[in-house]
Amino acid sequence: MPELPEVETVLRGLSRRALGRKIVSVVVHTPSVIAGPVEQFMHDVEGRRFTSLRRKGKALAAELRAANGAPPTHIIIRLGMTGQVTIVPQNSPLQAHTHVRFLFDDGGEEMRFRDPRRFGGIRSCSPEELERIFGRMGPDAREISFEQFEAARRGRTGAIKGWLLNQQMLAGLGNIYADEALFEAHVHPRVVAGRISTARSRELLRAIHKVLNRAVKLQGTSFRDYIDIEGAPGNYGVRLRVYQRQGERCRRCGITLRRIIVCGRSSHFCPKCQPRPRRTAAPGRPRKTKDENRSSEKRRKRAASIFHLGARAGGVFP
């Protein structure tokens, strides 16, 4: 799954292969993956050149500039669970679930956004909107200082696992690296975030940085769908210690690894290396189920909402 290291790998690939190139036209096969009006998106992108790339957490942003000196626009790409960005010849066969194509003016190539599960999406925005969206996220997980980490963690009553996955606390961890870092730091996923000792917390942040840095070096983990810009898988898979290894032996102590659900997410851990705390986060109560039918309207709203674009920020409640 694309988490911080996978997005970083895509960014590095794009800076080699897309930076400086001009997009002559955009083909949108699946409008619902674009947040906001498609015409606006095409207008913001066509005829502009990739001038810089940024990443925060799992979000990738590209700055686009026109030749006439108009203010720059940005596109933000979220890969979701199965998103892929590749650069291929324009005549290469179109794979199923290819949603958007950005045609370059030189060399007969194009950038493609493909996403079978459609949890990802793309939007265009102004520099100000980009700052607003990035500003809503916590510090990037690779850059967060221990002081920032502690300030965000203090007083939290939920499980550490859910806290690590909350992008407003720190941005970039998903299920794989959250589990790997918790194992590395000997922390049980159900420990109450705010009750971790300062010493242990320091270990945890060190583990997060270690796991992420190593994964960046190995160009990410390809669990199912992830590939880089050239279509190559990541190499961190062989380094996984707990993720999806339930039933297998812990490489550290030999005991059988387990899988439990914490905050609705599968969590893989070693019962011996990550002992269960005496006090755990209280599980949430069962909620009423919503009896709503799926609709294209709902899908459109969701595409907008993953970038905070929907009714809340857009029109109805400005």
Added chain:
DNA sequence: GCAAGCCTGACC
């Protein structure tokens, strides 16, 4: 049936 990221909304 399960996996995932990330939103909304129901609860405290």
Added chain:
DNA sequence: GGTCAGGCTTGC
């Protein structure tokens, strides 16, 4: 305000 279940999607 914090916390977390539910739901979206589709291939395995």
